[in-house]
Amino acid sequence: MRFVITSHPAEGSQPHGAPPDEKTMIAYMKYNEEMHNAGVLVAAEGLIPGAPGARVGVSGGKRKVLDGPFTESKELVGGFYVIDVPSLEEAKKWALRCPTGLGSDDVLEIRRLTGSEDLPPQIIDIITSAAPKWSATFTKK
Numbered sequence: 001m002r003f004v005i006t007s008h009p010a011e012g013s014q015p016h017g018a019p020p021d022e023k024t025m026i027a028y029m030k031y032n033e034e035m036h037n038a039g040v041l042v043a044a045e046g047l048i049p050g051a052p053g054a055r056v057g058v059s060g061g062k063r064k065v066l067d068g069p070f071t072e073s074k075e076l077v078g079g080f081y082v083i084d085v086p087s088l089e090e091a092k093k094w095a096l097r098c099p100t101g102l103g104s105d106d107v108l109e110i111r112r113l114t115g116s117e118d119l120p121p122q123i124i125d126i127i128t129s130a131a132p133k134w135s136a137t138f139t140k141k
Contacts, residue, residue, distance in 0.1 A: 001084070001085065001086065001087065001088075001091075001112060001113075001115060002042065002082060002083065002084045002112070002113040002115060003082070003083055003084075003085065003088070003091040003110050003111065003112050003113060004080055004081070004082050004110075004111050004113055005080060005081040005082075005083065005091065005094070005095050005098070005108050005109070005110050006077045006078075006079070006080045006108070006109045006111075007077065007078040007079050007080070007098075007102075007105040007106075007107070007108055008077060008078060008105075008106065008107045008108075008109065009078065009105075009106050009107070010106035010107055020101065020102055021101075023101075024099065024101040024102065027099035027101070028099050028102075031097065031098055031099055032044055034097070035081070035083065035094060040083045040084055040085050040090075040094065041081065041082075041083055042082040042083060042084050043080075043081070043082040044079070044080070044081045044082070045079055045080060046078065046079035046102075047077055047078060047079050047080075054066075078102060078105055079105070081094075081098075082113070088110065088112065091110050092110065095108045095110055115138075116138055
């Protein structure tokens with residue numbers, strides 16, 4: 001099962017504006033390396049707070065770029081990990097090992113990603129037919 005672990009600042013806290021110190025960066029990189037070596041890390045990225053970005057919504061059934069600013073700091077996602085582990089319990093164990101200290105990583109939220117095993121066979125047939133190359137990566141296991 002794949003899970004996304006997103007990091008958020010705690011309610012009422014403000015993410016640090018300064019770059020992380022060397023000790024914090026080393027802790028994070030060692031954590032990333034542990035997950036990589038264990039074969040569970042699919043992807044890991046930080047998100048630049050307040051960076052130029054966009055929000056796209058739906059208006060009248062069509063996609064439309066919405067003007068910002070969009071979120072309060074408590075709603076910002078500081079970064080994410082995508083991991084592939086056998087269970088939510090295993091995902092929790094990895095999240096508990098995650099370092100802290102960036103200011104945008106006080107709360108980790110773990111959510112399961114949709115897998116082919118979550119969809120009915122007729123939907124898998126549609127996916128396979130409409131997106132044959134991508135579906136090979138989605139439906140593998």
